Amino acid sequence: MNDCIFCKIIAGEIPSAKVYEDDEVLMFKDIAPIAKIHILCVPKEHFAYLSELNAARAAWLGRTLKKIGKMKDELGLGDGYRLVINQGENAGQSVHHLHIHILGGETLPWGK
Ligand code: 5GP
Ligand code: ZN
Numbered sequence: 796m797n798d799c800i801f802c803k804i805i806a807g808e809i810p811s812a813k814v815y816e817d818d819e820v821l822m823f824k825d826i827a828p829i830a831k832i833h834i835l836c837v838p839k840e841h842f843a844y845l846s847e848l849n850a851a852r853a854a855w856l857g858r859t860l861k862k863i864g865k866m867k868d869e870l871g872l873g874d875g876y877r878l879v880i881n882q883g884e885n886a887g888q889s890v891h892h893l894h895i896h897i898l899g900g901e902t903l904p905w906g907k
Pocket of ligand 1: 800809811812823824825826827828835880881887888889890891
């Protein structure tokens, strides 16, 4: 059984505020936003870590980064945005399904 919370969101078993969806990606609002705009962008194919990229997943990532760039104005990110992928324990990764945090909508403080 797949206990992954993001797989359940993709399957529609857990509700989410969807922002964008196509056959390979889902974007939805983070439940605990740390910026005015805080969107999570996930692959529909489950994999846990950035360190698990293979050629197909790297290609997905490239297409997805392009997609986010193209959509920046409709997402309200025209004045700039930050993408974050937490990898593993030291980075505080709490959901083990790859996700890109998309942050923006305001001036973002820089920190580690
Ligand atoms: P991580 O710390 O793994 O990089 O980020 C996980 C993110 O998922 C957190 O920012 C957290 O707020 C968000 N999150 C966890 N559970 C849910 C949920 O059920 N729905 C939504 N929309 N976001 C969630
Ligand atoms: Zn998953």
